[in-house]
Amino acid sequence: MRYIDHAAVVKRMNSRMIVNKLFKTIFFLATLFALLALGILFYRIISQGVGYLSLDFLLNFGSRFPEKAGIKAALVGSLWMMAVVAPVSLILGVGSAIYLEEYAKKSKLNDFIRMNIANLAGVPSVVFGLLGLTIFVRALALGNSILAAGFTMSLLILPVIIVASQESIRAVPNELREASYGMGATKWQTIAKVVLPSAIPGILTGGILALSRAIGETAPLVVIGIPVIIQFLPNNLLSQFTAMPMQIFDWAKRPQEEFQYVASAGIIVLMIFLLLMNSIAVIIRNKFQKRY
Amino acid sequence: MALNEQTAKMSVQEMIAKQKGKKGKFWVEKSIPIILFLIASISVLTTFGIVFTLIFETFEFFKRVPFLDYLLGTEWLPFSNNEPLYGILPLIAGTLKVTLIAVVVAVPFGLASAVYLSEFANDKTRRVIKPVLEVLAGIPTIVYGFFALTFVTPLLQQFIPGLKIFNALSPGIVVGIMILPMIASLSEDAMTSVPKSIREGALALGATKLEVAMKVVLPAALSGIMASIVLAISRAIGETMIVSLAGGSTPRFDGDLTGSIQTMTAYIVQVSTGDAGYGTTIYYSIYAVGFTLFLFTLLMNWLAHAISKRFREEY
Amino acid sequence: MVKLNVNNQNGTNGNKANQKVTDSGIVYDTRQLNLWYGSHHALKNIDLAIKENEVTAIIGPSGCGKSTYIKTLNRMVELVPSVKTSGQIIYRDRNILDADYGVEELRTKVGMVFQKPNPFPKSIFDNIAYGPRIHGIKNKKTLNEIVEKSLRGAAIWDEVKDRLNENAYGLSGGQQQRICIARALAIEPDVILMDEPTSALDPISTLKVEELVQELKQNYSIIIVTHNMQQAARISDKTAFFLNGEVIEFDKTDTIFSTPSDKRTEDYISGRFG
Numbered sequence: 001m002r003y004i005d006h007a008a009v010v011k012r013m014n015s016r017m018i019v020n021k022l023f024k025t026i027f028f029l030a031t032l033f034a035l036l037a038l039g040i041l042f043y044r045i046i047s048q049g050v051g052y053l054s055l056d057f058l059l060n061f062g063s064r065f066p067e068k069a070g071i072k073a074a075l076v077g078s079l080w081m082m083a084v085v086a087p088v089s090l091i092l093g094v095g096s097a098i099y100l101e102e103y104a105k106k107s108k109l110n111d112f113i114r115m116n117i118a119n120l121a122g123v124p125s126v127v128f129g130l131l132g133l134t135i136f137v138r139a140l141a142l143g144n145s146i147l148a149a150g151f152t153m154s155l156l157i158l159p160v161i162i163v164a165s166q167e168s169i170r171a172v173p174n175e176l177r178e179a180s181y182g183m184g185a186t187k188w189q190t191i192a193k194v195v196l197p198s199a200i201p202g203i204l205t206g207g208i209l210a211l212s213r214a215i216g217e218t219a220p221l222v223v224i225g226i227p228v229i230i231q232f233l234p235n236n237l238l239s240q241f242t243a244m245p246m247q248i249f250d251w252a253k254r255p256q257e258e259f260q261y262v263a264s265a266g267i268i269v270l271m272i273f274l275l276l277m278n279s280i281a282v283i284i285r286n287k288f289q290k291r292y
Numbered sequence: 293m294a295l296n297e298q299t300a301k302m303s304v305q306e307m308i309a310k311q312k313g314k315k316g317k318f319w320v321e322k323s324i325p326i327i328l329f330l331i332a333s334i335s336v337l338t339t340f341g342i343v344f345t346l347i348f349e350t351f352e353f354f355k356r357v358p359f360l361d362y363l364l365g366t367e368w369l370p371f372s373n374n375e376p377l378y379g380i381l382p383l384i385a386g387t388l389k390v391t392l393i394a395v396v397v398a399v400p401f402g403l404a405s406a407v408y409l410s411e412f413a414n415d416k417t418r419r420v421i422k423p424v425l426e427v428l429a430g431i432p433t434i435v436y437g438f439f440a441l442t443f444v445t446p447l448l449q450q451f452i453p454g455l456k457i458f459n460a461l462s463p464g465i466v467v468g469i470m471i472l473p474m475i476a477s478l479s480e481d482a483m484t485s486v487p488k489s490i491r492e493g494a495l496a497l498g499a500t501k502l503e504v505a506m507k508v509v510l511p512a513a514l515s516g517i518m519a520s521i522v523l524a525i526s527r528a529i530g531e532t533m534i535v536s537l538a539g540g541s542t543p544r545f546d547g548d549l550t551g552s553i554q555t556m557t558a559y560i561v562q563v564s565t566g567d568a569g570y571g572t573t574i575y576y577s578i579y580a581v582g583f584t585l586f587l588f589t590l591l592m593n594w595l596a597h598a599i600s601k602r603f604r605e606e607y
Numbered sequence: 608m609v610k611l612n613v614n615n616q617n618g619t620n621g622n623k624a625n626q627k628v629t630d631s632g633i634v635y636d637t638r639q640l641n642l643w644y645g646s647h648h649a650l651k652n653i654d655l656a657i658k659e660n661e662v663t664a665i666i667g668p669s670g671c672g673k674s675t676y677i678k679t680l681n682r683m684v685e686l687v688p689s690v691k692t693s694g695q696i697i698y699r700d701r702n703i704l705d706a707d708y709g710v711e712e713l714r715t716k717v718g719m720v721f722q723k724p725n726p727f728p729k730s731i732f733d734n735i736a737y738g739p740r741i742h743g744i745k746n747k748k749t750l751n752e753i754v755e756k757s758l759r760g761a762a763i764w765d766e767v768k769d770r771l772n773e774n775a776y777g778l779s780g781g782q783q784q785r786i787c788i789a790r791a792l793a794i795e796p797d798v799i800l801m802d803e804p805t806s807a808l809d810p811i812s813t814l815k816v817e818e819l820v821q822e823l824k825q826n827y828s829i830i831i832v833t834h835n836m837q838q839a840a841r842i843s844d845k846t847a848f849f850l851n852g853e854v855i856e857f858d859k860t861d862t863i864f865s866t867p868s869d870k871r872t873e874d875y876i877s878g879r880f881g
Contacts, residue, residue, distance in 0.1 A: 030404030124530025184715030216432025311743030
């Protein structure tokens with residue numbers, strides 16, 4: 001006797017295929033939801049903000065009057081902050097990654113460092129703000145300066161840079177290290193001349209993406225007490241300053257409807273900035289596509 | 293072979309030997325690991341810095357406010373002139389409302405996207421959708437907050453007449469959109485790491501793609517999917533700018549989603565943008581709230597870690 | 608350390624063969640070498656005396672320790688954590704297993720060519736100049752000469768002389784391997800270790816590398832690990848047969864392949880196992 005009735009299987013197959021098709025469509029529509037959300041968000045912001053976008057908007061300081069408000073101080077402030085964050089976070093991040101991948105032996109201490117980095121990545125940014133407020137603003141008496149904000153942001157994105165750098169260092173094939181050691185190179189020579197040059201595109205890509213997160217991050221700046229109304233440009237690292245997301249936050253909170261449009265214009269500037277950074281990251285990624 | 297005088301006279305090994313006298317190399321090799329170790333320990337110092345800062349200032353707070361009043365109090369009225377009250381529960385309620393809504397939005401859409409991308413989509417679709425998710429994940433939260441306040445809330449008000457300008461629903465939905473890419477891409481990673489051979493085994497028996505996805509791939513990737521959801525919940529709990537802009541500043545211990553609320557993060561922002569002086573109870577209260585928030589997210593991160601470690605599949 | 612008597616018995620043949628030549632032109636004298644990966648005993652009481660300006664082949668089935676042995680000769684084996692050794696390897700009158708023997712110094716004198724061609728993702732010129740540069744030779748003219756001489760030495764100069772600034776990854780596998788040989792030649796080593804250098808190459812490239820080995824032996828001592836017995840027979844003067852971490856037999860290549868004295872050598876050569 002036969003356990004499987006093939007005629008019945010074939011008959012059921014039709015309905016199973018219909019269910020399959022139905023769910024495929026449902027899943028596809030659900031996936032489109034993200035696309036839709038992104039589309040609406042971009043459309044709203046561009047249609048609201050583009051009218052307020054002008055050369056004046058880029059060259060004016062903040063103002064009580066929406067038509068006179070500009071993003072100059074915030075744009076320049078963000079750039080100054082990046083001038084701190086980029087070197088600090090890259091040196092700390094890449095240095096940590098080299099240590100963990102190339103030097104750290106399997107020990108309790110190093111396991112602890114690794115676990116710690118994973119946990120640090122999950123700490124909310126607003127809590128980093130509290131750290132910055134206590135340590136940099138108050139204990140080290142840097143005040144609400146570019147330096148204090150830059151250090152706080154560097155620590156915030158440090159785990160991201162470490163992990164990205166670790167991945168690109170790990171992707172360098174061991175054969176290359178062996179070849180270098182085989183020539184009598186020392187460990188540091190091997191790292192500096194063989195491992196890092198091969199890993200640098202990956203490190204830069206990850207680093208730029210992390211920096212673009214720092215540029216858009218608002219909460220730590222709020223907690224540190226970065227002011228909004230600034231009518232001058234910073235001239236040193238201990239200057240007070242404001243940053244683009246802070247400025248947008250302030251405009252978005254204002255009751256007058258016009259400021260919504262100003263906020264949208266500010267968001268457009270911020271997003272163009274992020275887009276530029278991301279494009280650079282993509283270009284680096286494609287240009288130095290690994291060949292080994 | 294054209295060799296010049298110098299090379300002819302001196303072999304490479306001799307030239308190398310001549311360079312040996314310099315001792316610099318030795319000290320570089322000795323000091324680099326130490327320097328790098330010190331750099332790597334900065335991340336540990338950061339964690340200690342966070343924990344000690346929070347504990348220290350929270351301790352100050354509990355000198356002024358009884359611990360049990362904080363833990364069990366159902367009213368959070370720090371700005372009251374005659375009798376300030378510091379019961380954390382309303383802030384936790386606000387955080388949980390937003391998180392819950394976010395999960396309700398993000399989990400179905402995120403998982404559906406993950407299944408679609410990993411099991412159904414062709415390469416072309418994937419090449420369009422994945423960058424979209426990356427862009428969504430890279431949008432600053434302040435932009436999402438603005439979107440919630442100026443678009444989602446007015447839109448919802450057309451369907452829900454009683455909805456206030458500040459409410460839990462709108463930021464909840466937008467936080468959901470924000471964490472959606474995280475769930476989608478982490479779950480997709482978990483699903484694509486299920487070996488092809490297992491899928492092919494099921495397909496060869498006559499299973500449809502849906503049956504393979506639901507009965508083979510999803511169960512095999514379950515721990516990775518659960519971990520991604522828990523991580524996303526942790527992100528939602530710590531999210532600050534969306535709830536600050538669109539959630540309001542009314543701490544309430546109830547289940548209402550249509551009225552103004554306040555989350556833990558939004559309270560910290562409210563105090564930071566106000567003029568609470570250094571050393572006041574209100575000043576210390578942001579550390580107590582920050583510490584509570586930190587514990588919540590830490591718990592979630594550990595849970596995610598434990599899930600993915602405990603149920604790690606061996607293929 | 609527990610000495611395995613069985614091994615010593617089996618090793619006797621090899622030892623006797625070695626004894627005859629001990630005094631003249633020995634480049635590497637291995638004495639009672641043992642090596643462990645953690646608790647795995649990978650090399651057992653190895654005794655082997657390798658002569659200058661000869662090609663010494665090391666053959667044996669996978670996992671017999673032949674690769675481990677050649678990597679011990681320039682201490683690359685230490686890149687694997689948890690490696691322990693005992694015994695001696697005398698290279699030019701000094702025991703290289705001494706803790707105070709600088710590995711960098713050793714590897715400057717002993718070049719190595721690996722299983723898979725592993726050029727650096729740099730230009731051909733920079734690949735060859737890598738060794739001289741890390742050892743402090745910076746003079747551009749000198750480097751030019753070293754690069755040309757090394758590429759000529761590796762019989763690849765004519766193929767690449769017009770594209771020295773191109774990335775070495777653009778070359779074919781066989782060319783890459785000869786670049787790697789040239790890279791090893793650039794520091795004018797005393798000995799060249801080759802760890803299955805043709806296992807990733809096609810037959811024609813293999814032939815070229817084999818011819819090159821024949822030429823190089825005029826000036827260098829070469830130790831080559833190979834899983835290919837014909838190759839050992841074609842290019843080597845001496846052959847050592849490894850099995851389960853022991854040297855079963857070490858003798859003139861002709862002798863090994865015509866009249867091996869150990870049954871297991873005979874079995875391996877005639878293809879009964881491995």
